[in-house]
Amino acid sequence: MQFSSRDFSNAHRVLKIRGLKVGLTGRPNAAPVLNGIDLDIRAGETHCLVGESGSGKSVTSLAVMGLLPKGALEVQGGEIDVEGFEITTATHAQMRELRARRISMIFQEPMTALNPVLRVGEQIEEVLNMHTDLSQAEAKKRTLDIMEQVHLPDVARIYQSYPHQLSGGQRQRIMIAMALVLDPHLLIADEPTTALDVTTQLQILKLIAEMQERKGTALLFITHDMGVVAEIADTVSVMQNGRIVEKAPIRDLLTNPKEEYTKKLLTAVPNLAPRPARPAASAKDVLDVQDLEMVYGGGGLLKRQGGVKAAQEVSFTIAPGRTLGIVGESGSGKSTVARCIIRLIDPTGGKVNVAGTDISTLSRRQLRPHRKHLQIVFQDPYRSLNPRWTVARSLCEGPINFGTSKAEAMEHAAELMELVDLPRDALKRYPHQFSGGQRQRIAIARAVAMKPDLLIADEAVSALDVSVQAQVLDLLDDVQERFGIAMLFITHDLRVAAQICDEVLVMQKGRVVEHGAAGDVLQNPHDPYTRNLIEAAPGREWDFANFRALGTPPLTEGASA
Incomplete structure (x- = not known):
């Protein structure tokens, strides 16, 4: 290190x-x-x-x-x-x-900080217009120059683009360009x-370091x-x-x-050393995905040829009590696969067998009785929980819709609150009255309330700080062990994948490039893309728990006191 x-x-x-x-x-x-x-x-x-x-x-x-x-x-x-x-x-x-x-500032969420109805080039120019006497031509030239300095491709096109037309990394580069265009101290x-x-x-960190050193x-x-x-x-x-x-x-x-x-x-802080793989709770797979395909765009008969292939020939299985992690860059198709499985979007090809039934082609009415078999926990619980509903109503809605009495659903909700280490009397409160980690615990409780066979966690811990993240990961582990749930865990954090996944599937541009036991994929990757992902993980050479760089002896007892 x-x-x-x-x-x-x-x-x-x-x-x-x-x-x-x-x-x-x-x-x-x-x-x-x-x-x-x-x-x-x-x-x-x-x-x-x-x-x-x-x-x-x-x-x-x-x-x-x-x-x-x-x-x-x-x-x-x-x-x-x-x-x-x-x-x-x-x-x-x-x-x-x-x-x-x-002084200048780069905010966490560029889609919130950027104006959605103005082209990004105009937003950078606005900073120059407010603080300098540059002419319109000079301001545009300065804007294009700073966009090149932050290594944006095809700056003439991106100058004319709106925030929603750019990737997350490109939007963050625009934020950096806006922050540095006047050379703040x-x-x-x-x-x-x-x-x-x-x-x-890694690219953003290198870019900030490069601009910082230059100026x-x-x-x-x-x-x-x-x-x-x-x-x-x-x-x-x-x-x-x-x-x-x-x-x-x-x-x-x-x-x-x-x-x-x-x-x-x-x-x-989790490290990249995978945990030992656990045996399946049953020989029968909960989820069996075969040649899943999702094509966006293109219309009618030409849909498959003319659209964007977000997922192609994706196949895997998950047994009860086991966790499969899907990792990859933004745009690799991770969340698309999850949304196809839970039928938030309809796949354009392949099969999705959940608890023995192919749900990929079922109508919305036919799909309804199968919904209880699979549940999802999203990245941002504040957006996925209804802000006008009490926690009790959020936890009871699903079971009541499937025939559980209100009294029984309320008692089960109270038990679930204890399961996720929250007090029973918190059922009367609203989502905004909880911290981010507590809201995610409520989202997990809501998913478990349906007693699903499959739980999908889509970046469920990525926005949490490390100590709360560790608590939520332990909670997911505990829930899975208690109920034998199969879990599909979507993440861009390889350290998190190492701590919770039995198998890891790596996606790139909609395709599976590597799939195997977490220990094999993360410690002995075969595909160059997987190796690049692992090498890009920040702090990968550090054993945080033992306060040492990997390859150096651990501290003796009391050495850090």
């Missing part, structure tokens, strides 16, 4: 935070959201801010940008100095001038790679992915409950963490 050993002691300080306190607006006696934050970042330095959801990472970044939500949060003490400019006392006009020129990146597959993530930008990188931290950080601050509990150079933090909370974060 190669650690950053760059010395920034002689570089000028770009960001200085002292005693920062952020609290609820109009409630000075309430517990502060941030309490006494101290932070320094120098030119060219990458400082990673890590911690669980709710620790205060994003609030810190919003305070630096002067973007705390009005009427909700306010700075109640301390100072934020950006190269001699005090943020906490700046006027709206001063902050507007400061943003983009001195401080760049804040808030979880910019969380939802990206490993190869796209000498100070970088505040917010993430819950310790693998990314191991790859890019010079220094790290660990946040918990609105405080920085540990701060150290990356080498010291990963090899000799001082705080128990830091050790907890590190030991929660």
Whole structure:
């Protein structure tokens, strides 16, 4: 493992935070959201801010940008100095001038941050029009230049494109171009790679590092992915409950963490060593997919020839109690296969046998009695749970629709809440009253309420921080062991696949390129594409649980204390 050993002691300080306190607006006696934050970042330095959801990472970044939500949060003490400019006392006009020129930010979700009805080229130009006196021709030339610098292909075409016409990685590159077009001295990146597959993530991390080195930008990188931290950080601050509990150079933090909370974060990170494969609970397969095909576009008789082949000749089986993981880059066809199996979309070819019945050609009415055999857990539970329904109604809806009495469904819902480690009285609450990890537990409970034979988890833990992710993975493991459910697990995180999957199927451009036992695929891959995926996984050379690089001896007992 190669650690950053760059010395920034002689570089000028770009960001200085002292005693920062952020609290609820109009409630000075309430517990502060941030309490006494101290932070320094120098030119060219990458400082990673890590911690669980709710620790205060994003609030810190919003305070630096002067973007705390009005009427909700306010700075109640301390100072934020950006190269001699005090943020906490700046006027709206001063902050507007400061943003983009001195400080800029890359947000986590570009589809939310980008305007869906404006071409992306126009959105980059808008930054130049607001902050410079460049002519329209000069602004367009500068825009095309920065788009080339972030390695976008065919910049003339992408300049004219809308956000929805670009891939996730391309949209994130547009966000980076917007953030860097005026050469800011401080760049804040808030979880910019969380939802990206490993190869796209690697490209984005390399791009940020390249632009940073070229321009000498100070970088505040917010993430819950310790693998990314191991790859890019010079220094790290660990946040918990609105405080920085540990701060150290990356080498010291990963090899000799001082705080128990830091050790907890590190030991929660899954590694690429697959778990032992488990025997099937029964010899009869729950799911048997044969030559599945999905073609988008093209019409009528020419549909198969003229459309985009999102899935081609995909075949696999899953036995009770076993987990098959499907991995691959964005656009490889993973989610398309899952949606075809559960019939959210209708496949254009092949067979999908669930519990002995081919459901691929059934009508919606014919399909209804078979729905209880298969359930799905989506990536974002806040979008998949009805915000106007109580948890009780969400958990009871399915069983009641299939003939269970309301009283029996309510009792079963209460049992399920205990199964997912939530209190029974939380049934009366609504989704927005829970954390992200708790909402995902509710989504799992809703799926299990139907007593399915097959559970599909589509990126079910990708948006969760490492400690909550570990809890949800343990929960899925427990549920599967208790009920003997077969599971199809869709993920772009190979470390997660190694921890939960018995078999791994690798997809590229709609085709299966490798399929086998998780140990064989992840430790001895045969296809070059699989090898590229594994090599792109951040932190793959690090044994986080033992605070060491792979190939070095583990620490002796007490060495990290």
